[in-house]
Amino acid sequence: MFAQFLFISSALLTLGGAVAVLVTKNIMHSCIYLLASLIGIAGLYATLGADFVAVTQIMVYVGGVVILMLFAVMLTGGKDFVSRAQNLLGLAPSMGNRWTFSVGILVALVFLATNIKLILNVSKSIPAKTFGNEFPSTVNQIGHLLVKEHVLAFELSSVLLLGALVGAAIIARPRKQ
């Protein structure tokens, strides 16, 4: 009962946050709704028994990415920019208008349709397993996997992070004229 409660509340938080990200007109609010959605996903991880992944999700996204997003919004002013560039559908405000939403939803529906076809096949082919209450600790196993089987990816990701660190610092540095 507790697990189901957690699952339903997390799913609602996730999807509700995502929909709010989609529909709200304020970029700042969008970021906060994204935060809600990401915490919901962490909850979903928890229902899947992925405790380490769930906490990492909170750690990285809440502690890092979302604050970074908020910073970016604030450093760019958060205004509603209107492009002067040529556009087939007229001037588009930065948070979108009827036309952009129509195109987006149309494309999304096409993709949704194709993927539903996929999911139907998948859920038929994979037998439903019983959902036990057993949640073995994943920390040790993930630790072993990271330094044994996936050590190359682990090292590569550290190189990637270093590159992103240096690259971001270099790109965002104000250049002398």
Added chain:
Amino acid sequence: MMGLASYLIISLILFVIGITVMIARKNIVAILLGIELVLNAAALNFVAYSRFATNNLDGHIFSLFIIVVAAAEAAVGLAIVIRFFQIKETIHVDEATTLRN
């Protein structure tokens, strides 16, 4: 109720919403928000498959790497956004068409 299909559907809806955000918004930061949604949908799929389809934790590893890549992507992407804003004084995506400066 809490089977594989429900997770897949949640992730699919999240993915589709992410795509819609990426297409409908013209604000680059908002597009980055959509990208985060899409990446999280994919990571959720990995963990769900790892729970329901296999006995090992490789899916967890994959979603961890997705989180790492998403963090790196957010850092570099937002650095680019800020630099772009310094030059063009806008973050409208339609202005970013020249591939230079």
Added chain:
Amino acid sequence: MEYTVGNIAPIFLAPVLAFIINAFFGRKLPRQGDWLATLSIFVSFVFSARIFSDFVFGKFATDFFIHKTFTWFDLSYGTYIWKVDMGIYIDNMSAIMLLMVSGVATLIHLFSTWYMEHDEKHGRFFIFLPLFTSAMLGLVLSDNLFSLFIFWEIMGFCSYSLIGIYNKKEKAGDASLKAFMTTRVGDVFLLLGIVALWMVIGSVAYVDIYAAIAEGKFTGQAVLGMSFATFTAICIFLGAMGKSAQFPLHVWLPDAMMGPTPGSALIHAATMVTAGVWVSLRMYPLMVLGDITWFIAVIGAITAFGAATIATVQTDIKAVLAYSTLSQLGYMIMGVGVGSYNAAFMHVITHAFFKACLFLSAGSIIHSVHEQEMPKLGGLRKYLPYTHFAMMACTLAIAGIPFFSGFVSKDRILGDALYYGFMAGQNPLLAIVPILGFAGAGLTAFYMFRMMFLTFYGENRTHAHHDDHGHATHGLAKPAHGHDDHHHEIHHEHLDLRSNVPLLILSVFTLGFWFCGTVTGQEFGKVFGKKTEWFKVLVEAPKVERFVNHAREPFGGIDLRDKTELPHAHYHHQSGYAGPNPDDHKLHSAHTIGALASIVIAFSGVFLAFLMYIQHTLKPWATKLPGLTTLLQNKYYFDNFYIDIIIKKGLLGLNRGLAWFDLGVYDRFAVDGWASVNRVLFKSSKWFDNVVVDAIGVDGTGVAVNLFNLVLRILQSGKIQFYFIMLIMVLASYIWTVNI
């Protein structure tokens, strides 16, 4: 220790490095880099000394040699072989020559740092001096005629630059051009000879040429009615004539004194002119095979005598030295011709020392007195004691006074010439060779002592002339004080170590026993024993047979030959006259007679000069024979002949004919006719261009591109969201079409 690139190449590369640094950064260096040039030559000297000590002091057998090669470029494919090797070839002769060149050049550089110190061309002079030296060292190190030719040409260029270094003076420019063009005549023949050798042998390395001679590859091939060996030998010898200034290509050398005196010293003593003798010695087996030794001997004898006669009437101190160089080079070439291989090479070495010393002394005089006309000098013995000492030692050496080096080497040549002319059973007409040789030796003694007496003895005449004699050899500005102070100026010799030490060091090597170990240089009067006859033991004509199966080794390889094996015993005469037979008893008597005769002749020459210029009991013969004097002062009218007859009448007329052909025939018919043909072609092609290419091709393409552009402009909008929509659509359609 094995010989590798690392301990041979610095001999050549150190001066090259100095040249490069001085050429690009010389102006920024302190003292414009002269210390760098001197140091680099000294480095060469140190490395050369090591090689010399290994070769001479018995580490190797007397016929051992180092030969290392690398492939310079390789254009061969299949069976067609076209490969050029470069390499290093060092034998006893090279080792001695390297030490001489680098040692003398070091001293000349040292002297130059003093001599050129306040000169405006100081920096430029020290750019070319190390390059000149390095080219000579490279030439000596070369293992083939091709790289020899490269260094040969570098030396030609450097001599051009050094002679004409005072480029503001017209005479200097003319002299440099003359030197360059005259040696060029010889160089053409040398290149011709090299190419001819290449055609026959397929290689120009010395060892391959020797092997080809031994294998008889030259037999039966004829060019222009003479055998192939004769043809190539003559070509190479003509090149040597140009470089070593032999009659009739000698005209450039006397004018080469227009450069700074140390540069003249380097050209005359150590480097350039000895290159011709060097290549003659290296190609000696070919000369013998081609049977042109008589020609060489005659050319050398004529040069030796003719130059000596001209030198007797010259008044410029440097001109006397220049003609004496010509004369001595004639002796060397004569030595090659009469088969006196060893003595000819010894004369190269001894001459290098005393001639360098003479030129440096002359430079010292000129730098101190600012005067080089001998009638305006005199009595300098008091003022320049060190210079007087050095110059007197060298004069004794060049005059062939016993116990001095010139006596040793020259009298061996003369003895061999005597044998060659009268006793070897040659053509009787060749008796002219020893006659001219001995006459030239007497004249040498005469004119050298004339120079000494006029310069250092008698009363001082320098302050008697207040006319503007200028600073003929100096590019430097006049000193701050006037001409009246000249006799004050020479009261004190410059006690600069850099000017006097090289002179004194060089004058030490004018003693004969350094080279022969005997007092007289002949078989009698031997005091130091056989062992010190190192020169005679080490230097001998190449024995071609031992090169037949010689396997060359690459750089970095280790020489596996037995270095202490005894030399091959015998040397077969090919044909022609290949030197005196050492067992011939006539040879000994010839040498004895020659030595005694030359002593008598030399002393009589000295005595004549003494009577004429010290005692004044004899009037200088110049006043008695005005016609002969005029002839000699005009240098036998050679310059006039070349300029008036050959260049003005022959070459200019030919040029006029060629110009007429160019304008009248080639220009009118070929160029203009082709142009009118082109006009017709142009008109038709214009029509084609306008109608077909432009209208249909270019404009049509433009229209087509415009059409495509309309489509592409929509697709390539640069809007990333549009691309993303396309991506999603393609992905969706892919998923939809693939049945999972």
Added chain:
Amino acid sequence: MNQTVVSYLSQYEFYDVLLAAFGKNEGLLAFAIYLLGGVIIVGLCATIGGLGTFAERKISADIQQRLGPNRVGPYGILQFLADGVKMMTKEDVMPFTADKMLFYLAPMLALVGVFATLAVLPFSSGLMMADLNVGIFYLIAISSLVGVSVFLGGYASNSKWSMLGGMRGASQIISYEIPVTISILAVTLLAGGMSFGTIMSHQRGLPTNWFIFHNPFAFIAGFVYFIGALAETNRAPFDLPEAESELVSGYHTEYTGMRFGFFALAEYIEVFVVCGVGAALFLGGSNLPFDISFDIIPLQLLEVVIFMSKALALYYVVIWIRWTFPRLRVDQLMAICWKYLTPIAIFNLIGCAVWVVVFNGKSIAELIFGH
């Protein structure tokens, strides 16, 4: 499986009685126990936070040779209650141009972030709400909500002071998370696990078994953690986000009434939490200095007292530091974090790893006394 308060209580007989009272519905009973525990802990901690303000004022008065609050109650001990009542009764003012939603949300997020950390705080070996596998990691992660709330509070007020304070706070909290996390990783390495239970069980016994005395690197790591924790909770000398001499009151300049109270409360509770974590990680936590073979509820209460005393001692140090050291500049703050604390923390982590490998995980005391 992890230990929770429910699984701890289930070993006693009265649990069955309670189970019967809830109609054999284990889930409902667990929910009730969690609810009760939560209410107790939140209430306790809120009280501690309130007492924190009182302690702060008293100790500062002591340091500055003043009397401090002394009117309400004995020694003025009820001053915090009076302050609370005052705050609750004040008018809730919101700036006209503020972002309404975010303005309301920010103090809530702060409280949520802080209270969520209490779930894993190990008050005793049995009476902790949940002993997660990833306990300490969870604590670090969830407390970063406070950073978001600081930032949002600064942004939503639409005031330049608040904005500057919020940006300073967010960057400071993000930056100092790194040395704190790495120094905690060193402890994790020594303990071999991230749950508080594992960590505490390794420090059982005399103070020589505490991790801060385990090896020199852990000793340094303890100090790095403490400095970083000070900065993460915006305490002096790192209180730049609310620097009253520069920014009036930083990110909560525009907040009044109970919303300001929420921020203040969250801050004081967070200070208590980081002190508690420091006590648990480095100072042996709630372990008794002697081994006991039996387990009874009063003993657990003794453990709670030990834990509290350690945490509150650290709390005293925090307040002491606040009234001793002057405030840093922004560049000094970042320089300390990135140039000193982070390299030192990484060095400590490597040092601990090498220590574990070389000495087989033994502490200095074990090496000397040879257990």
